[in-house]
Amino acid sequence: MVVVAAVSAALGVVTPAAALPAGHLPHRQAVPGDGPDTPQGAEAPLHGPDSGSARPGGVLTPRTTRNAIIKRAKSWVTAKVPYSMGRYWTDGYRQDCSGYVSMAWGLNSNQWTGSLAKYGVKIKKSQLQPGDMLLFHNTANPQNGSHVVIFGGWTDSAHTHYKVYEQTPPHTRSQTTPYPYWSNAGKYVPYRYKGLATGSAGAEASGGKTSPEFPGADSFGLGAVNAYVTELGRMLMARGAAPYYPKGPGPAWSEADRRATEAFQRAQGWDDTEADGLPGPRTWDLLTSGRGRDIAPDATEPASHGVSGYPGKGYFRPGQSNDYVTRLGVQLTRKGFGRFYGDGPGPRWGEADRQAVTAFQRDQGWRGGAADGSVGPETWRRLFL
Structure with a gap:
């Protein structure tokens, strides 16, 4: 091992295994039906398409846009790049999960789950947008579960599933995935790339216009x-x-x-x-x-139907989470219908809200379909009289 490392150093080539401390060959735990474990290589320079020569690193965080990140991520999905921790694709990036994210972000080097965080800033789940990454690096034992993926946008209004772009055996894929991931669900951390070309509100700085890609x-x-x-x-x-x-x-x-x-x-x-x-x-x-x-x-008839403050039925449906639901629950509690809320009203529409609304409607003397727990303009008007 010492001889091999010495020879590699002399030749100016850094092998993934030699660049990491002993025992630090990280990999992601496989999930049912997901194939074998996916080890990843270490920090390494970019490699030419036809040789092992490295290209200069250049700027630490090159500027890019969300649209460019997703476009690069899709390119490997289309090409079905085979998974490998020791091989490099024609663009110079290592064919593992961290090499894939390095490629999508346009970094001038191949990183691993132990180093990618320094290229991003931590964000909250509510701030996630296409092009951000979800990172799990097991610092206690990098070999156990470490993985990183590109966030492609929410696929449901409740934000329980999202479109993932990831490098995993047998090849790069994109599919709907439960947030934050199939395994180690409590350990993934959202990050936003530091070199993202953004305006003050976090959208792409492209002359005030956004990408045709759905932003989430x-x-x-x-x-x-x-x-x-x-x-x-x-x-x-x-x-x-x-x-x-x-x-x-x-x-x-x-x-x-x-x-x-x-x-x-x-x-x-x-x-x-x-x-x-x-x-x-x-x-x-x-x-x-x-x-x-x-x-x-x-x-173009107002959805409020002339009722002050009424936002429309769309805000009061399963899966919806907004301030109007909280406001509704607070008002129902004030009116004496708070018994349906075990922990008090909240922003996510649920069965407790429906039951409380139904009870309020019945109290108005409504029966049958008129007392169905649906928040229409008349229910809202009477509730906030």
Whole structure:
């Protein structure tokens, strides 16, 4: 081992195994049906496509965009790059999980799970956007479970599943994955690349315009402030939603954005479940591509139905989590219907909310379908009288 290491050093070649301390050959624990364990190599320079010569490292964190990160991640998925901890793909990156993320982020070197964190900043789950990474590095025993993936966007409104881009045997893949991962669920940490070209709100700095790629459900809804919201409003106005924006669209999510989105969704013939006023991949795709039906001039009726503060039914459905649900629960508790909340009202719509609303409706003398636990404008009006 000493002789091999000495020869390698003399030749200027750093092998993945020699670059790590003894016993530090990290790998990810496999999950059922997921194939064998996936060990990874160590920090190493980029390698030429046809030789083992390294290229200069250059800037520590080269500038890039979310769109560029996802485009690079998809390139390996398309090519079905075989997994290997010791081989390098034609772009110079090692064919393991950490080499893959190094490639997607556009780093000038191959990193491993023990070093990738220094290229990013920790973020919260609520801040995740396509191009960020989820990292698990087992510092106590790097051989046990370490893995890293690229976050591709939420696939459900409850943020329980997301689209993953990862390098794992037998080759690079992308699929819907439970958050944060199949195994070691409590140990993955979200990171955002330090070299990301961003504006003040965290969206891509590309002349004020966003990528056609769906930025993820977390970019929209209560509390969201970013360039994607502005771009959404602009696209909706071009499709007939101008009456909803008397002052024009802006970066802060508003009731105007929700109502305009719902109107566009209903123009496509979608039912209440699909027309929830929150843009998903289907809505975004129709808007960015110019496809689908425009909003009819007579379809711009406010979703509030003239009831002050009422946001529309879309905010009170299974899987929805927002401040309106909390406000509803607090008001129901004040009205004497708090017995349904074991731990008090919260932002996520649940069975307790439905039962409390049903009890309130029955108290109004409503029966049958009129007392179904659904929060319509009249229920809201009476509740906040």
